[in-house]
Amino acid sequence: MREFVLDGDARHGPDVLAAMAGGVTLDGGLAWANGGRSQASRRSWLDTFDWRLYRAGLTLEQAACRDRTDLILTGRDGETMAEQQLTPATAPRWPCLVSELPPGPIRELVEPVAGVRALCPVVRATSKVTELRALNDDAKTVARLAVDRMAVTFPARAAPPVRLMLSPVRGYAGITDRIGGAISGVPGIVAARGSALETVLAAAGLHAGDLPGKAAAVPLSPSIPAAQGLAAILTALLDAVEANVPGTRRDIDSEFLHDLRIAVRRTRSALKLCGRVLPAGLTREYRAEFRWLGDLTTPTRDLDVYLLDFGRMTAGLIAAAPADLTPFHDYLVRSRAAQHRRLVAGLRSARFARLTLSWRAALEEIRPARKRPTLAQLAADRLSAAQRKALRAGQLISPGSPPESLHELRKRCKELRYLIEMFGSLYDPGQRWQAVRELKALQDCLGSFQDAEVQLTEIRAFARQLLADRSVPAETLLAMGEIAAGLAVAQRDARREFDGRFADFASEASQDRLAELTRIAGPAGGAGR
Amino acid sequence: MKIFATYNIKGGVGKTVTAVNLGYLAARDGHRVLLWDLDPQGAASYLFRIKPRVKGGGKALIRGTKSVDSAIKGTDFDGLDLLPADFTYRNLDLLLDSAKQPARRLAALLAPLKADYDAVFLDCPPSISLLSESVLHAADLLLVPLIPTTLSVRTLDQLTEFVSGFNGHRPDVLAFFSMIDRRKRLHTQIAADLPAQRPDFAATAIPALSLIEQMAVKRAPVSAFSPRSLAARQYSQLWQEARDRAGLTA
Numbered sequence: 001m002r003e004f005v006l007d008g009d010a011r012h013g014p015d016v017l018a019a020m021a022g023g024v025t026l027d028g029g030l031a032w033a034n035g036g037r038s039q040a041s042r043r044s045w046l047d048t049f050d051w052r053l054y055r056a057g058l059t060l061e062q063a064a065c066r067d068r069t070d071l072i073l074t075g076r077d078g079e080t081m082a083e084q085q086l087t088p089a090t091a092p093r094w095p096c097l098v099s100e101l102p103p104g105p106i107r108e109l110v111e112p113v114a115g116v117r118a119l120c121p122v123v124r125a126t127s128k129v130t131e132l133r134a135l136n137d138d139a140k141t142v143a144r145l146a147v148d149r150m151a152v153t154f155p156a157r158a159a160p161p162v163r164l165m166l167s168p169v170r171g172y173a174g175i176t177d178r179i180g181g182a183i184s185g186v187p188g189i190v191a192a193r194g195s196a197l198e199t200v201l202a203a204a205g206l207h208a209g210d211l212p213g214k215a216a217a218v219p220l221s222p223s224i225p226a227a228q229g230l231a232a233i234l235t236a237l238l239d240a241v242e243a244n245v246p247g248t249r250r251d252i253d254s255e256f257l258h259d260l261r262i263a264v265r266r267t268r269s270a271l272k273l274c275g276r277v278l279p280a281g282l283t284r285e286y287r288a289e290f291r292w293l294g295d296l297t298t299p300t301r302d303l304d305v306y307l308l309d310f311g312r313m314t315a316g317l318i319a320a321a322p323a324d325l326t327p328f329h330d331y332l333v334r335s336r337a338a339q340h341r342r343l344v345a346g347l348r349s350a351r352f353a354r355l356t357l358s359w360r361a362a363l364e365e366i367r368p369a370r371k372r373p374t375l376a377q378l379a380a381d382r383l384s385a386a387q388r389k390a391l392r393a394g395q396l397i398s399p400g401s402p403p404e405s406l407h408e409l410r411k412r413c414k415e416l417r418y419l420i421e422m423f424g425s426l427y428d429p430g431q432r433w434q435a436v437r438e439l440k441a442l443q444d445c446l447g448s449f450q451d452a453e454v455q456l457t458e459i460r461a462f463a464r465q466l467l468a469d470r471s472v473p474a475e476t477l478l479a480m481g482e483i484a485a486g487l488a489v490a491q492r493d494a495r496r497e498f499d500g501r502f503a504d505f506a507s508e509a510s511q512d513r514l515a516e517l518t519r520i521a522g523p524a525g526g527a528g529r
Numbered sequence: 530m531k532i533f534a535t536y537n538i539k540g541g542v543g544k545t546v547t548a549v550n551l552g553y554l555a556a557r558d559g560h561r562v563l564l565w566d567l568d569p570q571g572a573a574s575y576l577f578r579i580k581p582r583v584k585g586g587g588k589a590l591i592r593g594t595k596s597v598d599s600a601i602k603g604t605d606f607d608g609l610d611l612l613p614a615d616f617t618y619r620n621l622d623l624l625l626d627s628a629k630q631p632a633r634r635l636a637a638l639l640a641p642l643k644a645d646y647d648a649v650f651l652d653c654p655p656s657i658s659l660l661s662e663s664v665l666h667a668a669d670l671l672l673v674p675l676i677p678t679t680l681s682v683r684t685l686d687q688l689t690e691f692v693s694g695f696n697g698h699r700p701d702v703l704a705f706f707s708m709i710d711r712r713k714r715l716h717t718q719i720a721a722d723l724p725a726q727r728p729d730f731a732a733t734a735i736p737a738l739s740l741i742e743q744m745a746v747k748r749a750p751v752s753a754f755s756p757r758s759l760a761a762r763q764y765s766q767l768w769q770e771a772r773d774r775a776g777l778t779a
Contacts, residue, residue: 133605139748140578141605170610171602 001078002180003192005199006162030175035131035144041065043150044124045197046094047208048117049247049256054208056113059197060106062086063127073106078195082106095120095252116308118253122208124154125200134179142172143179148196152204160203163196164189212243213259219425222376225368226277229375230270233422235363237267241293242356249344254304257343261301264294269418273382277373282362289355296346302458303336305451316486320479327472328480331462379423380518386416387514394442394502403453406498410446413439420517427517435517438501438510445494445501452491459484530643531775532636533650534668534700538684540655543674543707545572546741546751548652550764551672551771553750556608558768560647560777563601563610567621567664568654571614577604578748579613586617590638591624597638598645606753610646618654625659632659636667636698648777665692668700670775674707674735677719689729703774705731705767733766 046060047053053060057076062069069086082105086092090102095118101107110119127150134143146165152158166183168176183189192199201208218236220229240263247256268290275283310329314322346352373381390412397405420427420436427435463480466472504510533551535544545568552564566573571581579602589595601610625631639649653664665671673688675681685704692699704727706720724730735741740751740760747754752761 138578138580169603169605171600 001168002166002176002183004164004166004183004189005192006164007188007190029137030142030179031135032145033133033135033139035133038128038130039065040126040128042124043127043196044094044121045200046119047122048114049120049213049252050117050211050259051122051209052114052117053110053119054197058110058113059195060110060119061197071101071106073109082109092119097253116253117255120252121154123152123197123200123204123206125150125152125160134175136175142169143167143176144169145179145183150196150200152200155206156204158200158203158205160199163192163199213240213247213256220375220423222379222426223374225371226274226373226375226378227279227366227368230274230277230378231363231366234267234270235360237263237270238356238360238363241267245347249347251340254308257297257301257304261294261297264290264297265414266418266422268294269415270422273386273415273419274378277378278366286355286359286362289351289359293346293352293355296343299339300336300343302454303332303339306332306455306458307336313483313486317479317482320475320482324473324475324479325483327476328462328466331466331472375423376426379419379426383416383419383423384515384518386412386419387511387518390416390439391506391511394506397498397502403449406446406495407450407453409502410443410450413443413446416514417443431513432517435513437513438505438507439514442501442505445497449491449494449498452487452494456484456487456491459487530639530646531648531670531777532639532668533648533670533672533771533775534653534664535650535672535674536653536661536664536668536688537673537675538655538657538661538688539676539681542655542676542681543735543741544655545576545652546744547672547674547707547735547764547767548650549573549576549744550750550752550761551768552609552648552650553606553752554765554768555648555650555772555777556606557752558772559608561608561645562648562650563612563642563646564650564652565612566614566652567618567660568614568652569616569618570654571616573652574611574613576744576748576750577611579604579611581614581616583613583615583617586615587621588617588624591621591628591634593638597642605749621660622658625663632662632666635660635663639667665700666695666698670771671700671702672771673702673704675704676708677706677716677723677734679719682719682723685729701774702729703731703771704729705770706734708737709734710737731767731770733763733770735760735763735767 042064044062044064046062058081059074061072061074063072064070069091071084071086072080073082075081084102084104084106086102092101097116097118098107098111098114101110101119127148129149130147132145132147133141134145136142144167146167148163148165150160150163152160164183166176166180184191194202198208218232220232241260244256244260244263247253248260268287271278271283271287271290275287307329310325310332314325317325390409393405393409393412397409417436417439420432424432459480463477467477533548535548535551537544545566548564552562556562564573564577566581569581574581583590583595583600585595590597590600597612601612603609604611625634628634630637635651642649651664651668653661671688671692673685675685685702689702692702706716706724709720710716720734724732724734736759738758738760740755740758743754744751750764751758752764755761
């Protein structure tokens with residue numbers, strides 16, 4: 001299929017039929033004929049908040065016309081991969097998790113890509129398709145041209161250019177190529193540069209693949225004053241916090257809260273490690289406020305982690321039956337619902353509104369009086385200090401060290417990683433990836449150790465609570481004991497793995513690669529840019 | 530993939546119009562349908578406005594030097610494709626004779642299309658030949674149009690007996706009365722009595738209607754250009770019987 005668009009606004013552009021009749025000369029006895037009644041439909045394109053389908057080359061669309069509704073999945077080449085008719089009983093209420101889609105090939109293909117993220121309508125449009133048929137001298141249809149006039153209705157009203165889709169009839173590809181050549185020669189008609197989704201998004205002023213909720217690296221010049229660069233980084237982190245608030249409040253999926261927490265943690269780390277370049281008093285005030293925000297989100301997230309991991313935990317049971325854990329699962333769901341209500345109340349509070357509003361205003365008002373230190377100098381200084389601290393914290397760990405010392409090292413490693421990502425635009429992406437390779441492996445190991453530590457503490461508290469409530473049978477507590485044993489084994493394995501991971505991180509080669517980042521971003525590297 | 534074949538030793542009994550209308554109705558039901566116009570006269574190809582020509586002719590198809598898939602043309606109707614006739618099909622008997630296992634050759638040629646089509650209609654030329662034997666071996670359901678006369682019923686019995694002698698796969702047979710002239714008492718009497726007495730007869734009969742003859746002028750299935758007509762309704766009923774008999778699920 002070849003696709004074209006009419007150059008210009010859909011409402012005032014040239015009439016397609018007139019353009020065809022006047023502009024496209026079909027040789028070889030071909031003629032255009034009207035293909036029959038036009039078809040109106042409502043189209044909704046669906047994706048996760050962070051465009052996982054789009055980034056994987058998939059497009060998921062729900063098309064509803066008068067008498068039927070279909071879900072259509074297309075691949076990178078625009079070819080339909082799966083199509084499924086929806087009934088009132090099976091039609092999902094968007095947003096919804098992939099596990100809530102009706103069973104079938106679409107769910108099977110989308111599930112590994114979307115993961116725990118919900119599918120939400122990213123753009124909606126009405127569409128009116130009329131068809132023209134190219135006829136040969138036997139009045140046989142040899143090609144079809146669908147003329148699609150769309151109007152975007154969500155998230156903003158817009159009129160995208162008219163799309164023309166030329167499809168061959170089987171066995172007549174050569175003639176269709178000739179017709180395609182003739183159409184592309186008509187003034188005002190150009191080859192479509194993107195998919196229908198990209199066309200409607202562009203009309204609505206959006207771009208597929210934008211990641212408003214991710215705390216991504218901000219492109220920055222190394223020579224700008226440090227305070228100016230830090231303000232830009234903190235503003236981007238505030239954008240990420242705010243972008244994830246509606247999804248967290250509506251509880252669309254657990255990743256909104258996860259991403260919100262990442263943006264808060266990075267803000268807190270940035271204030272702690274680099275806050276001295278900001279105006280006096282600002283850092284102290286907002287460190288306390290962001291600590292409050294972080295603490296507000298922790299109970300819900302901890303329960304999310306438990307629930308997300310629940311299937312894996314029950315699959316690992318040996319003596320107990322998975323059904324024994326049902327009362328525990330119900331307890332987690334109830335607790336999570338209660339914690340989420342508290343979280344929503346916090347996100348609706350005047351304190352939260354004040355925090356985001358005043359923090360944005362404060363960041364906008366930052367006008368550095370001095371050019372030095374530059375952002376590159378700040379990055380080099382902080383990175384080198386964080387690298388030293390992480391190395392020292394790890395070297396202090398011996399086989400008899402308590403779990404707290406590993407947690408301490410984990411925090412230092414996180415700070416180092418945040419700094420590298422925060423100042424990410426100052427480094428070559430390949431070099432950055434090489435530099436964090438061993439650090440990332442060490443963080444994974446420390447993460448497994450600490451997660452098991454937290455979950456062990458929590459499951460003991462849950463068991464005490466359930467026992468006090470006298471609401472569960474003995475089988476549930478026994479099964480929870482099995483889970484606790486599994487967590488202890490996972491923690492022991494992570495502890496055994498630790499020495500090797502830290503040795504890799506502490507190796508000369510790894511430390512040199514990290515130090516190299518400091519040199520690139522430092523005064524000499526920065527001046528050279 | 531279910532294979533239907535419209536077959537009768539006699540010509541002019543309504544084989545082609547049956548294949549064309551039932552193929553159209555199957556596609557309208559949402560099935561992916563291929564109609565193979567095996568008759569060198571190319572009447573089905575003409576009705577779909579497709580030139581009766583296959584590159585390399587019947588020889589290339591039977592010998593496998595050209596794939597069946599590459600010769601297929603799309604009709605004007607969604608889900609309905611046509612493998613056109615070619616004048617060289619008049620020699621298909623000779624070509625089959627020189628092929629290995631000639632009686633199974635058509636089934637072997639269609640086998641690679643299983644993933645692409647739900648239903649295949651074979652529109653056969655009127656004859657008893659190696660080609661018709663190959664068609665009978667390939668088909669799941671033989672649709673046999675009969676003019677209501679005593680002699681045509683005898684022909685059906687001979688066909689049924691011939692098919693029952695096959696080893697392995699045997700097609701089911703569904704005969705139906707076609708071109709019933711309501712002015713002839715014998716036609717109406719036989720058409721009224723026989724279907725109730727024999728399980729291999731469809732309850733639906735197709736009357737002789739000028740609208741069916743109009744197909745050659747309109748060059749389209751009657752169900753497409755006159756969907757509410759008696760002819761269209763009868764073909765629709767016949768399709769339901771054939772579909773159920775062949776076990777083709779909606």
